[in-house]
Amino acid sequence: MTKGLFITLEGPEGAGKTTIIDMLLTYYQEQEKQIIKTREPGGIPISEKIRSIILDPKHTEMDARTEALLYAAARRQHLVEKVIPALNNGSIILCDRFIDSSLAYQGYARGIDMDEIWEINQFAIGNVMPELTIYFDLDPRVGLARINNTTDREINRLDLEKIEFHELVQEGYYKVIEKFPDRIRKVDASKPLEQVFQDTIAIIDHYLK
Ligand SMILES: Nc1ncnc2c1ncn2[C@@H]1O[C@H](COP(=O)(O)OP(=O)(O)OP(=O)(O)O)[C@@H](O)[C@H]1O
Numbered sequence: 001m002t003k004g005l006f007i008t009l010e011g012p013e014g015a016g017k018t019t020i021i022d023m024l025l026t027y028y029q030e031q032e033k034q035i036i037k038t039r040e041p042g043g044i045p046i047s048e049k050i051r052s053i054i055l056d057p058k059h060t061e062m063d064a065r066t067e068a069l070l071y072a073a074a075r076r077q078h079l080v081e082k083v084i085p086a087l088n089n090g091s092i093i094l095c096d097r098f099i100d101s102s103l104a105y106q107g108y109a110r111g112i113d114m115d116e117i118w119e120i121n122q123f124a125i126g127n128v129m130p131e132l133t134i135y136f137d138l139d140p141r142v143g144l145a146r147i148n149n150t151t152d153r154e155i156n157r158l159d160l161e162k163i164e165f166h167e168l169v170q171e172g173y174y175k176v177i178e179k180f181p182d183r184i185r186k187v188d189a190s191k192p193l194e195q196v197f198q199d200t201i202a203i204i205d206h207y208l209k
């Protein structure tokens with residue numbers, strides 16, 4: 001039985017998830033909440049190594065199912081080594097991406113049946129799902145323009161996909177939201193950063209009450 005709270009943040013490239021997670025961490029730490037941030041793929045050494053294989057721009061030959069399995073493998077290790085222990089410890093976990101990314105990117109955008117993506121991920125995660133997911137909604141063109149203007153972020157293999165792929169990712173997320181309307185809350189990520197932050201806090205605070 002877990003005691004903590006598992007929150008995931010989702011959205012297209014450049015939607016602001018990483019920036020907002022850092023702001024949330026500071027905000028809730030000031031309230032002396034027990035909270036950690038992490039990310040997928042990554043968050044622990046094995047999963048960060050898998051991340052570097054998946055996202056290496058040189059690996060253009062990577063098969064879509066191999067990609068899906070690598071994300072699921074990174075997810076499994078991250079869950080076992082970091083997320084579950086933190087939940088058992090009573091922490092709030094803010095995780096940058098989780099299974100919904102696999103459903104939208106590897107499922108809808110790559111064209112693998114979303115049910116198949118769900119099945120391989122069931123093997124990886126068992127019954128551990130986030131209690132709350134915040135989806136940062138943004139036109140993918142705006143998100144890509146943001147990351148192209150960011151000097152300290154490396155451009156990875158997924159960023160380099162055609163705009164049509166990123167449009168499918170957004171459509172895929174809309175399908176995922178239809179599937180999980182109770183868990184996923186949408187935030188308009190095109191607003192100024194401070195407004196996006198306030199909208200996000202309002203959702204989480206409501207949930208914490
Ligand atoms: N609401 C916003 N308005 C304008 N710029 C923003 C906003 N939110 C974030 N940014 C800027 O957009 C860039 C990308 O933000 P960030 O890295 O947080 O996105 P992300 O969702 O984590 O992206 P990715 O998943 O592709 O890594 C950063 O330069 C950040 O400062």
Ligand SMILES: Cc1cn([C@H]2C[C@H](O)[C@@H](COP(=O)(O)O)O2)c(=O)[nH]c1=O
Nearest residue numbers: 040041071097098101102105106158159
């Ligand atoms: C978890 C997960 C991620 N992805 C994609 C989404 C992004 O393009 C990269 C991760 O980069 P970020 O800067 O940390 O957002 O990986 C995916 O396709 N499937 C997944 O399950």
